Amino acid sequence: MKKRTAEEWQSLLDQQAASGLSAAAxxxxxxxxxxxxxxxxxxxxxxPSPQQGFIQAHVMAGSDDDVLSIRYGKTELRLNPGVSPTWLAALLKQLA
Incomplete structure (x- = not known):
């Protein structure tokens, strides 16, 4: 068995979550x-991890929709761009 660091394991866990595959698959x-x-x-x-709870975000320009879209793996959350940042933070915290 290959010895991996905590960071390498976290990367594998993130890859699995984003892949849409079950853990077994x-x-x-x-x-x-x-x-x-x-x-x-x-x-x-x-x-505790200094990077835990953070994800990489991308701003996508040129969208015809006036919608805030958050994608993680195969899941997409679409919100009105005027949504309260405090409400959004609370929602994301509950989903984590």
Missing amino acids: FCREHKLCPKYFSLRKRQLRHS
Whole structure:
């Protein structure tokens, strides 16, 4: 088994979440032990990380829609651009 850093495991967890694949399918595809993947997921979820909770955002210009669109993996959330930043932050915190 390859030894990975916490950052490498976090990257794998992020890739799995964005892939839309189940953990089992992702593990098969990347030749990972599903039980160990699940263990590392639980461990990293409960350990503080300076980057935890942040995602990379992109501003997409030229859209015909007057809509705020947030995509994560295969999920898309479309909101009125006038939505309160405080409300949006609370929503995202609850979804995390």
